[in-house]
Amino acid sequence: MIPELGNFALILALCLAVVLATVPMIGSLNNTPGWVALARPAALGQFTFLLISFACLVNAFLVNDFSVLYVAQHGNTQLPLIYKISAVWGAHEGSLLLWALILGTWTVAVSLFSRKLPAEVLARVLSVMGMVSIGFLCFMLFTSNPFERIYPAPLEGGDLNPLLQDFGLAIHPPMLYMGYVGLSVAFSFAIAALIGGKLDAAWARWSRPWTLIAWVFLTIGITLGSWWAYYELGWGGWWFWDPVENASFMPWLVATALIHSLAVTEKRGAFKRWTVLLALLAFSLSLLGTFLVRSGVLTSVHSFAADPARGLFILVFLCIVIGGSLMLYAWRAPDVSSGGKFDMFCRETLLLGNNVLLVVITAFILLGTLAPLIYEAMGWGKISVGFPWFTAMFVIFTPFLVILMGMGPLARWKKQHPGDLARQLRMALLVSIGGGVLLALPLFHGGSIWVGLAVALSLWIVSSLVLSLRQRFRYRKGLAGILKDFGARGSGSYYGMVIAHLGVAFFIIGVTLVTQFDVEQDIRMSPGQTVELAGHTFRFEGARAVKGPNYRADQGTIRVFNQDGQEVAILRPEKRTYTVQTRPMTEAGIDAGFMRDIYVSLGETLGNGDWSLRLYYKPFVRWIWLGGLLIGLGGLLAAVDRRYRMATERKTVATPSATEQLATGSRSG
Amino acid sequence: MTPKRKKRVMLIVLMLAGVAIAAAFAMQAFNENLMFFYTPSEVVSGDAPTGHMIRVGGLVTEGSVQRQSDGLTVKFDVTDNDKTVTIQYTGILPDLFREGQGIVAHGRLQQDQLFVAEEVLAKHDENYMPPEVADALKATHDKAVGGSTKKVN
Numbered sequence: 001m002i003p004e005l006g007n008f009a010l011i012l013a014l015c016l017a018v019v020l021a022t023v024p025m026i027g028s029l030n031n032t033p034g035w036v037a038l039a040r041p042a043a044l045g046q047f048t049f050l051l052i053s054f055a056c057l058v059n060a061f062l063v064n065d066f067s068v069l070y071v072a073q074h075g076n077t078q079l080p081l082i083y084k085i086s087a088v089w090g091a092h093e094g095s096l097l098l099w100a101l102i103l104g105t106w107t108v109a110v111s112l113f114s115r116k117l118p119a120e121v122l123a124r125v126l127s128v129m130g131m132v133s134i135g136f137l138c139f140m141l142f143t144s145n146p147f148e149r150i151y152p153a154p155l156e157g158g159d160l161n162p163l164l165q166d167f168g169l170a171i172h173p174p175m176l177y178m179g180y181v182g183l184s185v186a187f188s189f190a191i192a193a194l195i196g197g198k199l200d201a202a203w204a205r206w207s208r209p210w211t212l213i214a215w216v217f218l219t220i221g222i223t224l225g226s227w228w229a230y231y232e233l234g235w236g237g238w239w240f241w242d243p244v245e246n247a248s249f250m251p252w253l254v255a256t257a258l259i260h261s262l263a264v265t266e267k268r269g270a271f272k273r274w275t276v277l278l279a280l281l282a283f284s285l286s287l288l289g290t291f292l293v294r295s296g297v298l299t300s301v302h303s304f305a306a307d308p309a310r311g312l313f314i315l316v317f318l319c320i321v322i323g324g325s326l327m328l329y330a331w332r333a334p335d336v337s338s339g340g341k342f343d344m345f346c347r348e349t350l351l352l353g354n355n356v357l358l359v360v361i362t363a364f365i366l367l368g369t370l371a372p373l374i375y376e377a378m379g380w381g382k383i384s385v386g387f388p389w390f391t392a393m394f395v396i397f398t399p400f401l402v403i404l405m406g407m408g409p410l411a412r413w414k415k416q417h418p419g420d421l422a423r424q425l426r427m428a429l430l431v432s433i434g435g436g437v438l439l440a441l442p443l444f445h446g447g448s449i450w451v452g453l454a455v456a457l458s459l460w461i462v463s464s465l466v467l468s469l470r471q472r473f474r475y476r477k478g479l480a481g482i483l484k485d486f487g488a489r490g491s492g493s494y495y496g497m498v499i500a501h502l503g504v505a506f507f508i509i510g511v512t513l514v515t516q517f518d519v520e521q522d523i524r525m526s527p528g529q530t531v532e533l534a535g536h537t538f539r540f541e542g543a544r545a546v547k548g549p550n551y552r553a554d555q556g557t558i559r560v561f562n563q564d565g566q567e568v569a570i571l572r573p574e575k576r577t578y579t580v581q582t583r584p585m586t587e588a589g590i591d592a593g594f595m596r597d598i599y600v601s602l603g604e605t606l607g608n609g610d611w612s613l614r615l616y617y618k619p620f621v622r623w624i625w626l627g628g629l630l631i632g633l634g635g636l637l638a639a640v641d642r643r644y645r646m647a648t649e650r651k652t653v654a655t656p657s658a659t660e661q662l663a664t665g666s667r668s669g
Numbered sequence: 670m671t672p673k674r675k676k677r678v679m680l681i682v683l684m685l686a687g688v689a690i691a692a693a694f695a696m697q698a699f700n701e702n703l704m705f706f707y708t709p710s711e712v713v714s715g716d717a718p719t720g721h722m723i724r725v726g727g728l729v730t731e732g733s734v735q736r737q738s739d740g741l742t743v744k745f746d747v748t749d750n751d752k753t754v755t756i757q758y759t760g761i762l763p764d765l766f767r768e769g770q771g772i773v774a775h776g777r778l779q780q781d782q783l784f785v786a787e788e789v790l791a792k793h794d795e796n797y798m799p800p801e802v803a804d805a806l807k808a809t810h811d812k813a814v815g816g817s818t819k820k821v822n
Binding site: 234344349356360364367368371381382383384385386388389392393396397522523524583584585586601603604606610612614 | 676677680684688691694695698699701702703704705706722724736740741759760761762764765804
C-alpha cells in the first residue's frame with residue numbers, strides 16, 4: 001500500500017511540476033498577477049509530494065518490503081540501518097528520486113529566500129525549474145519507476161553493492177547531487193533573465209549566492225568522492241579520470257568560471273552575455289554528467305544501467321534543454337547591452353583569462369571523455385584515452401591559471417598599470433621563484449623539477465594573498481579595525497576568496513608530492529617477515545578470520561616501525577566477502593597523518609599463511625582533500641556575505657561609491 | 670580602427686593563437702595516449718601492433734591461471750571463445766578477477782605473442798561485462814556464453 005502511495009505522490013508531483021512550468025510563466029508574460037502568484041504554492045506542493053514519495057521508498061527499505069523490485073534488488077534484512085537508508089540512492093531508480101527531491105528542495109529554497117525578487121522574475125525562475133523537474137519526473141515514471149512491484153516477492157533482498165556499504169558513500173551522492181542540481185538555479189536565473197531581457201548587476205547579485213552554494217556542494221561532493229575512492233577501492237588512488245569523475249569535474253570547472261564571471265557582472269556590469277552562457281553551460285554539463293552516469297554508455301565503475309530506452313530518453317531531454325537554451329540565448333543575447341567598459345589590462349581581463357583557461361580545460365576533458373563514443377560511432381575502432389593525457393592537459397594549463405590567480409586579487413578593476421602591479425608583486429615573485437628553485441635542488445629527495453614548480457606556484461598564491469591582505473588592512477586602523485572588517489559587507493567574498501585560493505595552494509602541494517614521492521610495493525609476505533619501505537619497517541603478523549554484521553573477512557595485522565624502531569602504527573587491512581553478494585572486497589588499513597599516510601591492502605592468500613600485500617607510503621596525500629575542503633569553505637563564506645542579506649537591496653547597476661571603491665571595491669570579490 | 674580597438678583585437682588574436690598552439694600540442698598528446706582495443710582473435714591473426722600500449726579483453730579461461738614461483742607474477746589465458754591470448758601480469762589482481770570472468774588488460778604485446786599487462790581491470794560489479802568483451806563474444810556467435818549477459822539493475 002505504502003509504495004503505491006509513493007508512486008501516487010510522484011504522479012501528483014509531476015502534475016504540480018506541469019502547473020509550475022506553465023501557469024506562472026504565462027502569467028509573467030501577459031501580466032496576470034493571479035497566475036504569477038501560483039509559482040510559490042506550486043513549488044511548495046511539488047516539494048511536499050516528492051518528500052512523501054521519498055519517505056515511502058525509505059520506509060520500504062526499512063521494513064524490507066521485497067515486493068518492491070528496487071528494494072528486492074538492493075535491500076537486505078541484514079543491512080545495517082544507515083546503509084538501508086543510503087541504499088535508497090545506491091542505484092539508478094532511487095538516485096533519480098533523490099535527484100528530483102533535491103531539485104524540489106532547491107525550488108522551494110529559491111521561492112522562500114528570494115522574497116526581494118520581483119514577483120514575475122521569481123515566477124519565471126521557478127517555472128524553468130519546474131520544466132527541468134518535468135523531464136526528470138517523466139523519466140522516472142516512464143522508464144525507471146522505483147516503486148515497481150515484483151510478484152512473487154522474494155524472501156530476501158539482493159543486497160547493496162558492498163562497495164557502497166560505507167559512510168563516505170552514504171553522503172557523497174547527496175552532496176554531489178546538491179551541487180549538480182543546484183546549478184539548475186543559476187541556469188533558471190539565466191533563462192529567466194533571457195526571457196525578461198533584463199540582465200544587469202542586480203541579476204548577477206541574485207544568482208551569485210545560489211551559484212556559490214551549489215558550487216560549494218559540488219566541491220565538497222567531489223572531494224568526498226575522491227577520499228572515498230582512496231580508502232574504499234583499496235588501491236590508494238584518489239582520482240582516476242573515470243568518465244563519471246570527469247562528469248562531475250566538468251560542471252565544477254565551468255561553475256568555477258561562472259562564479260568568477262558573476263563577480264565581474266555584479267561589480268562592473270561587464271561580461272553579461274558570457275556569464276549567461278556559462279550558466280547555461282554549467283547546468284548542461286551536469287545534465288550530461290547524469291546522462292553519462294545513468295545511461296551506462298561509457299565504461300565506468302559508476303554506471304548503474306545499460307538500458308537503451310533510458311539512454312535515449314536522457315539524450316532527447318538533453319537535446320531539448322541544451323538546444324532550447326542555446327537557441328533562446330542566440331535569440332535574446334544580442335539585445336543585452338555590453339555593460340562596463342574596461343582597459344586592456346585590469347582585473348576584468350585577468351578574470352577573463354581565468355575563464356578562458358577553465359573553459360579550455362573543460363573542453364579537453366570533454367573531448368577525452370567523449371572520444372571513445374565518437375570513435376565507436378564513426379567506426380574508427382574501440383579506444384580509450386589514457387590517464388596520462390588527462391593529467392597532462394591539466395598540468396599544462398594549471399600553472400597559467402595559478403599565475404593569474406596571484407595577480408587577480410591585487411589588480412584594479414577597469415584600469416591597471418602593468419608596472420604598478422609588477423612592483424606590488426615583486427616580493428611574491430621573489431619568494432616563489434626562490435622557494436621553487438631551492439626545492440628543485442637535489443638537496444631534497446634527490447630534487448624534482450615538478451616539486452620545484454609546485455612549490456613555486458603555491459608560494460606565489462600564498463605570498464600574493466599576504467600582499468593583498470596587507471593592502472586591505474592598510475585601510476583598516478589597528479586590530480580593532482581588522483576585526484571589524486571581518487563582519488563588514490563585502491568581506492565574506494573577500495575572505496572567502498582568500499581561503500579558497502589558499503585551498504588551491506594546499507591542493508597543488510598535495511597532488512605534486514603524492515604523485516612524485518609516493519612509494520608502492522607489491523610483495524609476498526609470510527607471517528613474521530619484515531620489509532623496509534620509505535624509512536619504515538613493515539612486519540606482517542599474519543591474517544585471521546573475523547566476522548562482521550553481514551560479511552566474513554580475513555584480517556591481516558601489520559605493525560609499522562620507524563627508523564628508531566618505535567612502533568608508529570598497527571594496521572588491520574581486510575579482505576571481506578559479503579554473505580549475500582559473495583564478492584570479495586579489499587578494505588585497506590590506513591594510518592592517516594598530516595604529512596603522510598601509510599596504507600596497506602591485502603591481496604590474496606598464497607598458502608601456508610602467506611599473503612600478497614600491497615604497501616604504500618603516501619606523503620601529503622591529505623593535503624589534496626584539505627585543499628578541497630578549504631576551497632568549499634571559502635565558497636561558503638562568500639555565499640553568506642552580508643551584502644546578499646542587506647535589507648536595502650539595490651536593484652540598479654551596482655557602482656560602489658567612491659570611498660568604498662577605494663577601500664574594498666578594487667580588491668573584494 | 671581606433672588604437673584602443675586595435676589593442677583589443679591584438680589581445681584576442683594573441684589569445685586565439687595561444688589556444689590554437691595549446692590545442693595542437695593537446696591533439697598530438699591525445700593521439701599518443703589513445704589505446705585501441707583488440708580481441709584475442711585480432712591479436713592471434715596479427716592485427717594488433719607489438720610494442721604499443723593496447724587493450725586486450727576477453728573471458729579468463731577456466732584452469733589457465735598459473736602463479737609463478739615469486740608469488741606475484743601470474744599468467745592466464747583470455748579468450749573470445751574463438752582464439753586465446755596468454756597474458757602475464759606482475760602484481761595483485763583485482764578483487765573480481767576470477768576464472769570465467771570478463772576482464773580487460775592494458776599493456777604491450779611482445780613479439781612472441783605474450784601480452785605483458787601493466788594493469789588488469791575487472792569491473793566492480795560481477796553482473797557487469799566490459800562492453801568490448803561482450804561485443805567480442807557476440808562476434809564469435811557463441812550462444813552458450815550469451816554475449817550480453819549484462820543484467821539490468
